[in-house]
Amino acid sequence: MKVNDSNNSIGGSTCKITDEICLPDSNVPRVVIIGGGFSGLALVEKLKHKEVQVVLFDKNNFHQFQPLFYQVATSALEPDSIVFPFRKQINGYKNVLFRLAEVEEIQPSSNIIITNKGRVHFDYLVLATGTTTNFFGMENVESHSLGMKDIRDSLNIRHMMLQNLEEAAITCDDKERDALTNFVIVGGGPAGVEMAGALAEFCKYILPKDYPEYPASIMNIYLIEAIDELLSTMSDKASSKTLKYLKDLDVKVLFNESVSDYDGSKVTTKSGKTILAKNLIWTAGVKGQFPKGIDEKHVVRGNRLKTNFFLMVEGYENIFAIGDIAANISQHTPKGHPQVAQVAIQQGKWLGDSLLKIINNEGVKPFEYKNKGSLATVGKRKAVADLGKFKFAGYFAWLLWSIVHLLSISGFRNRLMVGFNWAVSYFTYEKSNRLIIRNFKKETNNEQIIPKTVNKEKIKHTTQ
Incomplete structure (x- = not known):
């Protein structure tokens, strides 16, 4: 099958000046991948040097290692140590191309995707677009809080935290200081638990040195979970151990609670509790994101795309998710x-092997997921691990978590940087990246929201 999008010569390939994105001529099937996350890159690695033309689209020019976003947010790591350029990743892959563009629409009937930079024809399309933060329709919460699904979110959290701590050192208003130094994390999954643990260690070891103006006890950390346990996808042992570790770090865990409103200064729960806080981090839910063009009847709960056992999107023969x-x-x-x-x-990885078999008219076995276990860390030297029948917690779980995550990071330099930072932190608890590079401003509805001064008369602070 020949794919030809062009007529002009550019760098040894032909190209035409139209509304189409320039791609080299190819006599092999074209596989277009939208999204360079874990799944998209795993597919690229399987298809490299094969008899297909692979085109990777992403709105960023780098891969992000999401499991360590919370460490960037709490000043333990710099962002460039957990991101890796796509072009460096695919250097030497002669059949793989990267294009920086945002895909806006899919036209399945004509096998075309439309991006903000032009259109591209595909023979096979793979959606690996991931998720975004789900605020469940609560506009006030979305407007005033921060999610943690992008490296920019992590930097925003860092700058918000440091700016508010600096502001707390200036103000003489006790309630204002409370609001500026209280942190609320919503969601008791791995992201919420790890963020709470990292913030608690920042409060315990960094705050007294950097801010001698006030005691570390002024910084309160609340973790709000809608059900009666943490890490609900892991074992009961992991959940109970995690709760113990967080309590040891003075994190206030509120079970069977959910946020109903947040105005930027006060968190209100469905049971009527209020918490004075200008720092709210939302890790309570995600929803799928993908370009328009897929029939809505194939979209299921969580805005995800329903697939068959071969990861084909229901209703389509050459579109996968x-x-x-x-x-x-x-x-x-x-x-x-x-x-x-x-x-x-x-x-x-499975789809990479299977696509090649589909192209060659060979039989394909259904996808089967092999659960290799789950890990979560709660601060330094404390973690929980569920590895089949083996369930353990503590130092060795933390050591395993560190090794697995270090080996999973893209690029030798990045692994070296993260490993060095972890080694320094292991012995000193030092976080050397406490820099406010730019002022944080929350933008919403074309307006920039800056934390407001707390009205003493209207806000009641309760922690029960």
């Missing part, structure tokens, strides 16, 4: 597979 966006629903997985990196990587 992998990673967090894919919902492979069966008797064993009624809600689809977990939205974690392990699933995404396995799906990307």
Whole structure:
């Protein structure tokens, strides 16, 4: 099959000046991948040097290592140590191309995608677009809080935290200081738990040195969870150990609570509790994101795309979905597979092998997920691990978590940087990246929102 998008010569390939994105001529099938997360990159690695033309689209020019976003947010790591340029990743892959563009629409009937830079024809399309933060329709919460689904979110959290701590050192208003130094994290999954643990260690070891103006006890950290346990996808042992570790770090965990409103200064829960805080980090839910053009009847709960056992989007023969966006629903997985990196990587690798068989008219076996276990850390030297029948916690779980994450980071330089930072932190608890590079301003509805002064008369602070 020949794909030809061009007529002009550019760098040895032909190209035409139209509304189409310039791509080299090819006599092999074109596989277009939208999204360079864990699943998209795993697929690229499987298809490199094969008899296909691979075109990777992403709105960023780098891959992000999401499991360590919380460490960037709490000044433990710099952002460039957990991001890796796509072009460096695919250097030497002669059949793989990267294009920086945002895909806006899919036209399945004509096998075309439309981006903000032009259009591209595909023979096979793979959606690996991942998820975004789900605020469940609460506009006030979305306007005033921060999610943690992008490296920019992590930097915004860092700058918000440092700016508010500096502001707290200036103000003489006790309630204003409370609001500026209180942190609320919503969601008791791995992201919320790890963020709470990192913030608690910042409060315990960094705050007294950097801000001698006031005691570390002024910084309160609340973790709000809608059900009665943390890390609900892990074992009861992992949940109970995590709760103990957080309590040891003075994190205030509120179970069976959910946020109903947030105005930028006061958190209100459904039970009527209020918490004075100008720092709210939302990790309570995600929803799928993908370009328009897919029939809505194939979209299921969580805005995910329903796939068959071969990861084909229901209703289409040459469009696939992998990673967090894919919902492979069966008797064993009624809600689809977990939205974690392990699933995404396995799906990307499986689809790479399977696409080549489909192209060559060979038989393909259904995708089967092999659960290799779950890990979560709660501060330094404390973690929980569920590895099949083996469930343990403490130092060795933390050591395993560190090794697995270090080896999973793209690029030798990045691994070296992260490893060095972790080694320094291991012995000193030092976080050397406490820099406010730019002022944080929350933007919404074309306006920039700056934290407002707390009205003493209207806000009641309760912690029960």
